[in-house]
Amino acid sequence: SVRACLTGVGGYLPKRVVTNEELASRIETSDDWITSRTGIHQRHIADETETAASMAASAAREALAYAGADAAEVDAIIVATATPDEAFPSVAVRVQAAIGANRAFGFDLSAACSGFIYALATANAFILAGQARKILVIGSEVYSRILDWTDRTTCVLFGDGAGAVLLEAEDLKGSGRGILSTHLHADGRLGDILYVTGPGSKAGAVLKMQGRDVFRHAVAKLSEAVDEALEAHHLVASDIQWLVPHQANLRIIDGMARKLSLPEGRVVVTVDRHANTSAASIPLALNEAMRDGRISKGDLVLMEGLGGGLTWGSALVRI
Ligand code: ACO
Numbered sequence: 001s002v003r004a005c006l007t008g009v010g011g012y013l014p015k016r017v018v019t020n021e022e023l024a025s026r027i028e029t030s031d032d033w034i035t036s037r038t039g040i041h042q043r044h045i046a047d048e049t050e051t052a053a054s055m056a057a058s059a060a061r062e063a064l065a066y067a068g069a070d071a072a073e074v075d076a077i078i079v080a081t082a083t084p085d086e087a088f089p090s091v092a093v094r095v096q097a098a099i100g101a102n103r104a105f106g107f108d109l110s111a112a113c114s115g116f117i118y119a120l121a122t123a124n125a126f127i128l129a130g131q132a133r134k135i136l137v138i139g140s141e142v143y144s145r146i147l148d149w150t151d152r153t154t155c156v157l158f159g160d161g162a163g164a165v166l167l168e169a170e171d172l173k174g175s176g177r178g179i180l181s182t183h184l185h186a187d188g189r190l191g192d193i194l195y196v197t198g199p200g201s202k203a204g205a206v207l208k209m210q211g212r213d214v215f216r217h218a219v220a221k222l223s224e225a226v227d228e229a230l231e232a233h234h235l236v237a238s239d240i241q242w243l244v245p246h247q248a249n250l251r252i253i254d255g256m257a258r259k260l261s262l263p264e265g266r267v268v269v270t271v272d273r274h275a276n277t278s279a280a281s282i283p284l285a286l287n288e289a290m291r292d293g294r295i296s297k298g299d300l301v302l303m304e305g306l307g308g309g310l311t312w313g314s315a316l317v318r319i
Contacts, residue, residue, distance in 0.1 A: 001128075001172045002127060002128065002130070002133075002169040002170060002171060002172055003127075003128075003169070003170055003171075003172050003177070003178035003179065004123065004124045004127040004128065004135075004167045004168070004169060004170075004178050004179045005167065005168050005169075005170045005177050005178040005179075006165050006166070006167060006177075006178070006179070006317055006319060007066075007067040007069070007166050007167070007168045008062075008063035008064060008065070008066035008067030008069065008164075008165060008166035009062070009063055009066055009163075009164070009165050009166075009283065009286055009287040009290045009291070010058075010059040010060060010061065010062025010063035010064075010065070010066060010163070010164045010165075010283075010287055011059050011062065011161065011162065011163045011164070011280075011283065011284045011287035011288070012055045012056075012058040012059045012062070012140075012161060012162045012163075013044040013160075013161045013274065013284070014044045014045055014046045014047060014050050014055070014160050014161065015044075015047075016044065016045050016046075016047060017042050017043070017044055017045075018042060018043055018044075018045050019031075019041065019042045020034045020035065020040070020041060020042065020156070023155070023156055026149075027149070027150065027152045027155070027156075028152060029152045029156055034156050037249075037251075038156075038157060038249050038250060038251075038271070038275075039249065039250025039251070039253075039269075039271050039272050040156065040157065040250075040271055040272060040275045040276075041272050041273065042272075042273055042275070043158065043159030043160070043273075043274060043275035044159050044160055044161055044274065045144045045159065045160055046142045046144055046145075046160040050142070050160070051085045051142065052079075052081045052083050052084050052085060052091050052140040052141060052142055052162070053084070053085065053091045053094035053095060053098070053140070054098075055140050055142075055160070055161065055162035055280075056079055056081075056091055056092075056094075056095045056138045056140035056162045056164065057094070057095045057098035057099055058162065059138060059140065059162040059163055059164035059283070059287075060077070060095055060099050060136050060138055060164045061099055062164065062287075063136060063164040063165055063166045064099070064136075064166060066166070066290075066291075067166045067168070069134060069166055069168070071099045071100045071101040071102075072100065072101065072102060072103060073103075073134050074101040074103065074104045074134050074135070074136055074166075075103065075104055075105075075126075075131075075132035075133055075134050075135060076104050076105050076106060076123070076126060076132045076134075076135040076136070077092040077093075077095055077096055077101060077104050077105075077106035077135070077136045077138065078092060078106065078107060078108075078109055078119045078122055078123050078135065078136070078137050078138070079091040079092040079095065079106070079107075079108045079109070079119070079138045079139075079140060080108070080109050080110075080111060080115025080116050080118060080119040080137075080138070080139045080140075080279035081108055081109075081110075081115065081139070081140050081141055081279055082110060082112055082115070082141065082143075082146070082196055082278060082279065082308075083140075083141050083142045083143060083145060083146055083205075083278075084108060085142075085145075087199050087200075090106060090107050090108040091108050091138075091140060092106030092107050092108055092138075093106050093107075095136070095138065101136070104136075109122065111186075111279075111307065111309065111311045112194070112196075112278060112279070112307030112308030112309055112311060113246050113248060113276070113278045113279060113281070113305055113306060113307025113308065113311075114184075114246070114279075114305045114306060114307045114309065114311040114312050114313055115139055115278065115279030115307070116137070116139040116163070116246075116279045116280070116281075116282045116283055116303075116305065117182065117184070117246075117282065117303060117304070117305050117312075117313040117314065117315055118184060118311065118313065119137045119138070119139070119279075120137050120165070120167075120179070120182060120303075120315050121182035121184055121313065121315065123135040123137045123167050124167070124179045124182055124315075127167060127169045132169075133168065133169040134166065134167070134168050134169070135166070135167045136164055136165075136166055136167075137164065137165050137166075137167060137283070138162060138163070138164040138165075138283070139162065139163050139164075139277075139278070139279030139280040139281070139282065139283050139284075140161075140162035140163075140279070140280055141160060141161065141162070141277050141278040141279055141280045142160045143158035143159070143160060143207065143276075143277070143278060144158070144159075144160050145205070146196050146205045146206055146207050147206070147207055148206050148207070153209070153211060154207055154208070154209050154211075156275075157211075157248075157249075157275060157276050158207075158275055158276045158277070158278070159274050159275035159276065159277050160277065161274060161277040161280045161281075161284055162280050162283075162284075163277075163280045163281070163282065163283025163284035163285075163286065163287050164283055164287075165283055165286065167179070175298075176318060177297070177298070177318045177319065178317065178318060179315060179316070179317050180233060180316045180317065180318060181229065181232050181233065181315070181316050182313065182314065182315045182316075183225060183228050183229060183232070183313050183314050183315075184311075184312075184313040185221070185225070185311065185312050185313055186309050186310065186311045186312075187309070187310050188309065188310075190213075190217060190309070190310040191308075191309065191310070193209070193210045193213040193214055193217070193310070194207075194208070194209045194210070194214050194307070194308040194309075194310070195207075195208055195308055196208070196308070214306075214310075215249065215251075215252065217306070217310060218248065218249075218252050218306045218312075219252060219255050221306055221310070221312050222245075222252065222255075222256055222304050222305075222306055222312060223255070223256070223259055225304050225306075225312055225313060225314045226256060226259055226260060226302070226304060226314065228314070229302060229304075229314040229316050232316075233316065237259070237260040237261050237262070238261065239300060240260055240262065240266075240300055240301075240302045241266065241295075241299040241300050241301065242266055242267070242268060242289065242294070242295050242299055242300075242301045242302070243256060243257060243260060243262055243266065243267045243268070243301075243302050243303075243304075244268045244282055244285050244286050244289065244295075244301055244302070244303045245267070245268075245282070245285075245303070245304050245305065246276075246281050246282055246304065246305025246306065246307070247269070247270050247271035247274060247275075247276060247277070247281040247282075247284075247285060248271070248276045248281075248305075248306075248307075249271065249276075250269065250271055250272070253267060253269060253271065254267075256304065260302070268285040268286070268288065268289045268294070268295070269285075270284060270285045270288060278307065279307075281305070282303050282305060286301075286303070290319070295319055296319065297319055298318065298319065299318070299319045300316070300317075300318050300319075301316075301317050301318075301319055302314060302315075302316055303315045303316075303317065
């Protein structure tokens, strides 16, 4: 039997950076309001040539290079996104063609900001079932195209980008590395507090959010999710070396760090520079912390996130 090991990471951020000050010159907001409520200082915003597919392909190439793997060896590509520029072909299949992963099957997955956790869990299940040995798992988002740029309650919170990981089947008798468990949840009764109308709607895609309600549910549900992940392995909080949370709001992230009694230096934070990149935020954070040497082989990492649906979940991974 096998385990799914995380062997590569990659990321892509658009060049253009939009600061809080720049937003404040266009809408009724301030750097102080945004920073104190969210921890966000700036975000990257795609230009007209950058799409979910182009950013995903760049992140995927980096993840393959990190792992020393070839695109031709990839069995599957799963892309978590809410912002494909086409309803079909899927972003995953566009990536397959762009990187030359000609053997791979691929599909997109919709779980909003929990998309990367959902995609990781799905890829893990394919590997454990013996249906694939190498899978690219990607989160890629251009929320700048679904924001109402006149709505200050939402447009200041999000940014664009893509992150990718390569998962590879490894013999269970090996190092003890790999995905130890994933936990997924959803509550569709809360669907209306955060949603984006789809390409099939008459309204055109636009994001709507009741921020305060989302905040309240995020703290409660992620807190339960952290307990669930620890209990499943009879772990205590201090066994976790790194928290790599979805990057929606620094106050939510700090709340989870306190729950795990993790010192600040053991939580990967990118929300200050990336804002909320939805399904891309966790792999982008992981990419940063693995490349700069903070997270290293053997570390036990807890990833968690919550998003529209509501959907939420966690993944416990030994790197
Ligand atoms: N600049 C200045 N003032 C603003 C802004 C802004 N950008 N946005 C709202 N305000 C005003 C409001 O109009 C309100 O004014 P009022 O009291 O006169 O009506 C006041 O600020 C307070 O607004 P609240 O919405 O109550 O502010 P709150 O403290 O709740 O912070 C925030 C808002 C930051 C959105 C917070 O609720 C939050 O972070 N929620 C969670 C959001 C989240 O995590 N979403 C993503 C998760 S899922 C996913 O990632 C897709």
